[in-house]
Amino acid sequence: ELKVEQNPLFLSMQEGKNYTIYCNYSTTSDRLYWYRQDPGKSLESLFVLLSNGAVKQEGRLMASLDTKARLSTLHITAAVHDLSATYFCAVARGNTPLVFGKGTRLSVIA
Amino acid sequence: EPEVTQTPSHQVTQMGQEVILRCVPISNHLYFYWYRQILGQKVEFLVSFYNNEISEKSEIFDDQFSVERPDGSNFTLKIRSTKLEDSAMYFCASSEGAGAYNEQFFGPGTRLTVL
Numbered sequence: 713e714l715k716v717e718q719n720p721l722f723l724s725m726q727e728g729k730n731y732t733i734y735c736n737y738s739t740t741s742d743r744l745y746w747y748r749q750d751p752g753k754s755l756e757s758l759f760v761l762l763s764n765g766a767v768k769q770e771g772r773l774m775a776s777l778d779t780k781a782r783l784s785t786l787h788i789t790a791a792v793h794d795l796s797a798t799y800f801c802a803v804a805r806g807n808t809p810l811v812f813g814k815g816t817r818l819s820v821i822a
Numbered sequence: 823e824p825e826v827t828q829t830p831s832h833q834v835t836q837m838g839q840e841v842i843l844r845c846v847p848i849s850n851h852l853y854f855y856w857y858r859q860i861l862g863q864k865v866e867f868l869v870s871f872y873n874n875e876i877s878e879k880s881e882i883f884d885d886q887f888s889v890e891r892p893d894g895s896n897f898t899l900k901i902r903s904t905k906l907e908d909s910a911m912y913f914c915a916s917s918e919g920a921g922a923y924n925e926q927f928f929g930p931g932t933r934l935t936v937l
């Protein structure tokens with residue numbers, strides 16, 4: 713059974729600081745997704761990671777994938793308040809449904 | 823840009839009542855999904871649907887749930903007799919094809935509140 717673990721589940725960080733969110737998964741995967749969710753809103757796709765060593769960046773967010781370690785990271789650089797949201801990773805494998813992590817609730821404070 | 827739409831955005835119902843949640847997937851997509859997110863928790867898969875049949879369902883998707891594509895555009899989730907624990911955000915998603923290499927696009931969600 714595919715399991716996805718995220719940590720931390722809650723993260724309070726100061727503006728301007730850097731931090732990393734981790735996503736571990738239990739079996740091989742074909743794709744890994746990172747989503748952002750604002751309170752009461754839908755899932756906004758941030759990154760799709762396909763292969764080992766993949767790195768993608770958008771603004772202050774950078775995602776990477778290590779398939780050997782079954783680990784993806786979402787790195788936040790110089791956080792700003794607008795990044796406050798819940799971030800989910802989700803793993804896709806074969807024809808099985810997407811499996812989501814529990815999410816990391818990020819709060820960026822001044 | 824094409825998007826998945828869902829109606830209503832918020833549904834309040836009494837326990838034991840039937841509800842139907844509606845979704846319009848992206849027009850050229852063939853695979854449709856429902857997910858559920860209880861407040862503050864992770865997103866959980868309910869069911870996938872292709873070619874007018876359920877292709878996969880989770881343990882959550884019991885006999886109280888059903889899905890249908892009544893016409894060429896809508897995809898519905900029906901809960902026959904709602905329970906308090908059905909209160910959640912329900913997301914519809916669609917994809918062009920099946921499997922990991924076809925990205926699923928999510929709708930804005932319907933917040934279901936069961937009183």
